Amino acid sequence: MTAAGSRNNLKAELAQFKRRRIREEANHLFYRQGYEGTTIDAIADKLQVTKPFIYSYYKNKGEILYDIARVGITLSSEALERCLAIPGSSWDQLKLVVDEVTRIVVQNQEYIVVYQREEKNLEPEQARAIREQRSAFDHRLAEVLASGEAVGEFRLQDPPLTATTIGGMMSWVALWYQPGGHWSEAEIITHIIRSVERLVAVRGRQEVPPASRPQPEIRK
Amino acid sequence: MTAAGSRNNLKAELAQFKRRRIREEANHLFYRQGYEGTTIDAIADKLQVTKPFIYSYYKNKGEILYDIARVGITLSSEALERCLAIPGSSWDQLKLVVDEVTRIVVQNQEYIVVYQREEKNLEPEQARAIREQRSAFDHRLAEVLASGEAVGEFRLQDPPLTATTIGGMMSWVALWYQPGGHWSEAEIITHIIRSVERLVAVRGRQEVPPASRPQPEIRK
DNA sequence: GCGTTTGTCTACTGGCGGGAACTTTTGCTT
DNA sequence: AAGCAAAAGTTCCCGCCAGTAGACAAACGC
Numbered sequence: 001m002t003a004a005g006s007r008n009n010l011k012a013e014l015a016q017f018k019r020r021r022i023r024e025e026a027n028h029l030f031y032r033q034g035y036e037g038t039t040i041d042a043i044a045d046k047l048q049v050t051k052p053f054i055y056s057y058y059k060n061k062g063e064i065l066y067d068i069a070r071v072g073i074t075l076s077s078e079a080l081e082r083c084l085a086i087p088g089s090s091w092d093q094l095k096l097v098v099d100e101v102t103r104i105v106v107q108n109q110e111y112i113v114v115y116q117r118e119e120k121n122l123e124p125e126q127a128r129a130i131r132e133q134r135s136a137f138d139h140r141l142a143e144v145l146a147s148g149e150a151v152g153e154f155r156l157q158d159p160p161l162t163a164t165t166i167g168g169m170m171s172w173v174a175l176w177y178q179p180g181g182h183w184s185e186a187e188i189i190t191h192i193i194r195s196v197e198r199l200v201a202v203r204g205r206q207e208v209p210p211a212s213r214p215q216p217e218i219r220k
Numbered sequence: 221m222t223a224a225g226s227r228n229n230l231k232a233e234l235a236q237f238k239r240r241r242i243r244e245e246a247n248h249l250f251y252r253q254g255y256e257g258t259t260i261d262a263i264a265d266k267l268q269v270t271k272p273f274i275y276s277y278y279k280n281k282g283e284i285l286y287d288i289a290r291v292g293i294t295l296s297s298e299a300l301e302r303c304l305a306i307p308g309s310s311w312d313q314l315k316l317v318v319d320e321v322t323r324i325v326v327q328n329q330e331y332i333v334v335y336q337r338e339e340k341n342l343e344p345e346q347a348r349a350i351r352e353q354r355s356a357f358d359h360r361l362a363e364v365l366a367s368g369e370a371v372g373e374f375r376l377q378d379p380p381l382t383a384t385t386i387g388g389m390m391s392w393v394a395l396w397y398q399p400g401g402h403w404s405e406a407e408i409i410t411h412i413i414r415s416v417e418r419l420v421a422v423r424g425r426q427e428v429p430p431a432s433r434p435q436p437e438i439r440k
Numbered sequence: 441g442c443g444t445t446t447g448t449c450t451a452c453t454g455g456c457g458g459g460a461a462c463t464t465t466t467g468c469t470t
Numbered sequence: 471a472a473g474c475a476a477a478a479g480t481t482c483c484c485g486c487c488a489g490t491a492g493a494c495a496a497a498c499g500c
Binding site for chain 2: 482
Binding site: 039040041051052055060061 | 444445446447448449
């Protein structure tokens, strides 16, 4: 058989790549000048392309914002499922989730801030879809808390509420984290993991060792 | 001023991207079927493009191999310089280097194996250039060892020889590491750091805590 | 109403990528 | 060994379409 198996299609990959670059530059500009303060022409200039080029990859400006707004929750949901697929105690899994999701928040800080600031500019339907996905995330997290509580691993009042609180703690990081600032990625992750540990009152608590190393930049 | 400042040029980025994808697929095939057992057509098929397409991004088959062969040492040299630019004791720096470089070896395992297997197929000039870069790496590492020894932080016989040994320990990992195998990335890194610690007989030795978490896949 | 921006349309073009030919190597047959 | 067919490496050439220039209608805010 030929190797047609994998999702190999350079054409499609290139289109994806272009969309990603448009999204990145748009996000940068939205972050610095706001959504309404940023023109499509400005995005095009940054990429040294023309306006019609952008319109051939995005239906309209709102689609770009929608794409940006979904980055955080999409990556987080994927990470959540990935972590829960790994066997281990509830605390092991929770720790894994908090580690990965906090890392995502830190590494995609600008996307998340833009989402929070510009949610009002989303189409109602789009905003709803995202809020629903966020709620599904919290719900899934609450299940982990509940099952950890059931086996006596955690001690907490209200799993859904605690799940939302934990989600909030992690998202909040985006608002104060600054690359190259006072706290490193690893320090923040460790701190959040410890905070969550207290929130759920893990039995047999043991110090979380400081994370090994901040990740090298994923890509320039 | 317009934003012409940064290295923004979507065209160039796309070309880079294409070269990278060619390199990746070629590497996969070289890894599984050997350099000589892999035809340009096979690489083209994988990417669903034609042979001339590949030739417009690589001068010839040898250039692809050369590019693959340089991946490991290039990333490692960059990591080395990055780590040495961070202030800290010799052991701090050495630990950082071993951590990052071992991670590079693990994450680029196939590239490194292909280089080792197929070095014979490189043009003599290309092979020489790479060996030179590797030797520069070892030399630079030896300086760290020597300066650590000078301040009494390390106790070792022969810095250049030990540097080469450490380089070998790290490179060797590529030959036995398997993704999803018995050892995780984090375990391997911790193990190598501990081994290096013994090799250089760090004063005031303290256990290296287990690394926090394996990195999530960089990209699919 | 005026200026700005979004989103669209048209006519054009340059260079990307593929078809196919050419050259070199491999390996099979005798 | 020699000769030859088949396969692989490399190059040439050209059609086509991705992306551009530029103008403009519609929508918006002031």
